Amino acid sequence: MLLFYIAIIVIKKRSFNMKTKLLHEVRAVKSKKELANIIKAQRISERVLADALKELRLGVSEIEIDNFIKKSFVKYGAPILSFSPIVSFGKNTANIHHVPGKSELKIGNAIMFDIGCTVNHYCSDMSRTYFFGKPTKKQEKIYLAVLEVQERVLNKIKKGERRAKVLDKTARDFLTKRFGKNSFSHGLGHGVGTVIHEWPNLKPKSEDILPVGCVVTVEPGLYLKNFGGVRIEDVILITKDGYKNLTNISKNIESAILK
Ligand SMILES: [Mn+2]
Numbered sequence: 001m002l003l004f005y006i007a008i009i010v011i012k013k014r015s016f017n018m019k020t021k022l023l024h025e026v027r028a029v030k031s032k033k034e035l036a037n038i039i040k041a042q043r044i045s046e047r048v049l050a051d052a053l054k055e056l057r058l059g060v061s062e063i064e065i066d067n068f069i070k071k072s073f074v075k076y077g078a079p080i081l082s083f084s085p086i087v088s089f090g091k092n093t094a095n096i097h098h099v100p101g102k103s104e105l106k107i108g109n110a111i112m113f114d115i116g117c118t119v120n121h122y123c124s125d126m127s128r129t130y131f132f133g134k135p136t137k138k139q140e141k142i143y144l145a146v147l148e149v150q151e152r153v154l155n156k157i158k159k160g161e162r163r164a165k166v167l168d169k170t171a172r173d174f175l176t177k178r179f180g181k182n183s184f185s186h187g188l189g190h191g192v193g194t195v196i197h198e199w200p201n202l203k204p205k206s207e208d209i210l211p212v213g214c215v216v217t218v219e220p221g222l223y224l225k226n227f228g229g230v231r232i233e234d235v236i237l238i239t240k241d242g243y244k245n246l247t248n249i250s251k252n253i254e255s256a257i258l259k
Contacts, residue, residue: 024199028191029213035237037122038192038215039246041078042235045115045124046249048072052087056111056132056258062087062100073117082116082123082196093129093229096186096221107133110228111258116196123196125217126247127233130256139230142179142222143253146230149174149220153188154234157210157218158242164188164206171220172204179222189217192235210238215246 030038048069055068066087073079088098090109098112105111109132116125129146131139149171156170168188175184187203190196192215200208202216210216219233234247
């Protein structure tokens with residue numbers, strides 16, 4: 001009798017696992033309408049970021065910029081955010097969990113933004129890093145490495161690579177070889193939908209395969225303790241013959257240097 005119950009539990013557990021996986025997969029593929037919401041949310045985030053850049057001045061604090069961002073989202077009709085904005089200056093950019101604080105902007109600081117809002121419950125997600133004045137050689141080197149690795153990953157996707165862990169490894173090998181084992185301390189990306197972090201997961205042990213029609217982030221980063229970090233995050237749509245970048249804001253080194 002006991003065996004019988006165990007057998008039932010095993011069968012139930014199996015079918016449950018299969019169902020949940022399927023649900024995640026189904027949910028990952030976006031309809032036109034869902035996609036339109038994500039893109040709309042992304043466009044609003046881009047307007048907010050452009051406005052926030054104009055607010056950057058010597059001595060302004062992370063909290064002031066954070067508040068400005070939150071107000072701007074309300075102004076543009078997207079008061080519900082995907083997550084609490086990340087605004088970090090200087091060495092704080094090395095902390096991926098930084099909460100905006102009283103740190104004031106200084107010449108030469110790196111400035112990191114990670115922001116997103118929702119439109120009809122659908123999320124956007126974007127990170128950009130800037131320099132307040134001319135970056136040092138090291139800052140520039142880090143920035144260009146992150147940019148290059150993002151380009152490499154996008155190229156692989158264009159050429160048909162859909163294995164999440166292979167894409168993560170492409171970025172991880174490139175960055176850790178040059179900057180050390182712990183320099184890239186999070187996954188390469190994640191699915192985006194009604195939840196900000198959803199299936200599929202782009203990380204080392206992921207068995208996920210990116211289906212056509214899913215929306216994922218590609219967000220390599222480098223974080224050097226007591227120095228600073230860089231993260232560049234775009235959100236892309238996986239298509240039959242590659243991908244479509246849904247992020248429409250510059251990221252070349254020239255655009256990253258604020259004067
Ligand atoms: Mn993200």
